Amino acid sequence: MRISYDFIVAGAGSMGSATAYYLAKQGFRVLAIDQFDPPHDQGSHAGQSRIIRKAYFEHPDYVPLLHRSYELWKAFEEEIGERIYYETGIVYFGDASHPTLAGVRSSAKLYDVKLEVLDPQRSSVEFPEFNLPASFQTLVEPEAGFVRPEFAIGKYLTEAKRLGARLLVNERVLSWTSGPDGVSATTDKGVHYGGKLILTAGSWMKKLVSPLDRHLRVTRQTLAWVSPKDPDAFALGNFPCWFIEDPQLGMFYGFPILPYESFGGPIGLKIASHRPGETVDPDAVDRKTLAEEQQAIQTVLSKYFHDAGQEIITLKTCLYTYSPDENFIIDILPDTYKRVVVAAGFSGHGFKFVPVVGELLSQLATGKAPTLKTDFLGMSRLHCSD
Ligand SMILES: Cc1cc2nc3c(=O)[nH]c(=O)nc-3n(C[C@H](O)[C@H](O)[C@H](O)COP(=O)(O)OP(=O)(O)OC[C@H]3O[C@@H](n4cnc5c(N)ncnc54)[C@H](O)[C@@H]3O)c2cc1C
Structure with a gap:
């Protein structure tokens, strides 16, 4: 050879x-x-952005890997003289007993990750763009944000x-x-x-x-960008990354609006569902968004935001590859x-x-x-x- x-x-x-x-x-x-x-x-x-966080609800053993990942992102940024990580903070909303919120709290406790629990009144003052049921807990992880894939x-x-x-x-x-x-x-x-x-x-x-x-199971995931009436309220610097656990629709998440001049498109407020989409063959993906996927996004927008808009301006499809656990x-x-x-x-x-x-x-x-x-x-x- x-x-x-x-x-x-x-x-x-x-x-x-x-x-x-x-x-x-x-x-x-x-x-x-x-x-x-x-x-x-x-x-x-x-899709422009990926969430990065340390209070890892998926499995606490990821936290040491995340500490190292943060160090290495920083070292690489220094080496190339460009920014990849943006610290917007992340806010998690949902029922306090939901495994996601419980997992965030327990990983944070185990590994001493900074995490704040806000009462509903403070949550509505700090995050006025959201419209949440009083029963939801608000958790804030300040040392989190997004990276640019x-x-x-x-x-x-x-x-x-x-x-x-x-x-x-x-x-x-x-x-x-x-x-x-x-x-x-x-x-x-x-x-x-x-x-x-x-x-x-x-x-x-x-x-x-x-x-x-x-x-391995490959699924088709939909990302949407919408156009709020007051984009400034949702702009990078004014608005965090977020997760919402909806009791019926599952987990949704999103990002601030990123300025076109430094990030390129798509323009708008990005929102996506984290629940598994349709199982697909990666060589034959139908990238047309299903009506029910759009409907679920619009339901979350109207249910949990005061004024994020309903008009979807861009849709994209991306693939998840699930392992059994x-x-x-x-x-x-x-x-x-x-x-x-x-x-x-x-x-x-x-x-x-x-x-x-x-x-x-x-x-x-x-x-x-x-x-x-x-x-x-x-x-x-x-x-x-x-
Ligand atoms: C919609 C969406 C949202 C996500 N959000 C987040 C998030 O917020 N935070 C987070 O941490 N992660 C997120 N992820 C997950 C993350 O993006 C993926 O886990 C990660 O990109 C997977 O990397 P990969 O290298 O396995 O796949 P890819 O980045 O897809 O790389 C695989 C590469 O292999 C190439 N390839 C495949 N077969 C062959 C072949 N036979 N010969 C040559 N080349 C081949 C492909 O062309 C491709 O370039 C998200 C994923 C999606 C789809």
Whole structure:
């Protein structure tokens, strides 16, 4: 086998771009391959903004990873001299006994994350744009906000290339092999040989890694941008990121209006549902929004806001890839001579972790022990051979 690269990264989106960067930074020969030209809007990273927070209701074991992620976002911002993280604060609204609010409180307590509980009166003074039932609890996490997905991916890839990585775009990995001497990745344009392979193919991981096939579910998620009458009240600097747990419709979340001059489009107040959408094949996604999806967004707007408007100006579709327990899958793939590392199943909450996942994948690929506890993300919990 003629080895040309130390590492081949298949999928150069969110996780792959950061992995290529961390490996290139260590001086390795890196090839990153993507079937599209990232950043793009066919996978899981489109839509201008992604929430980042530490009071993690999904699982408290993510909090140490988040501390590291914040450090690494900051270090990367300093390195490129540009801003990726915007600290708007996040406000969580819902029934105090709901698992989401209970999870936010318990992760914050366990890891000493700053969190405030507001009574209804203070909540209405501090967040006058919302119209909430008196029974709802308000939790405020000040050290939270959003990061910019497309911008960050573009920067990771630019930096990885500057550090010597090779990026091949519009080239699809069709299959791969792993043997005692190295790995190969066969694409629609040729065959590439490397020492190790990192598979970060997002919603296409089902198709590239057969043991994961039955464990991953890809869903179509809708994002909407609306036009409030008083945009200033909802503008960046005046309005936070937010989560609302509606008893019937589930979890919705949103962002402030971002200025077009520095963020580009879409313009407007962004709102989305976090409940699973329709299950889809990532190669055949119907991107037309369903009437009931629009209706649910409009119901949340009229139910929980005084004047956020009802007119949807932009709709976009993005893909979630669920693991069975909605925790990430990050591991060395068994029976590959320890030459293949997988990162999959980010279950709609992975972007905030991009730098720490990139660092972690580079540690696994280079044979170093991970510096943070990640057992809960391992493949053994899936019983792939059963
Ligand atoms: C609507 C929406 C809202 C979200 N909101 C948040 C949020 O607020 N906060 C948060 O933390 N996370 C959020 N997420 C989740 C987060 O964006 C994802 O977890 C993350 O982007 C997944 O990264 P990935 O690298 O797995 O996938 P992607 O970024 O999609 O990257 C996978 C890449 O692999 C490439 N690829 C696939 N197959 C092949 C192949 N065979 N050959 C070559 N290339 C291939 C694809 O083209 C793609 O570029 C959201 C996701 C969506 C869809």
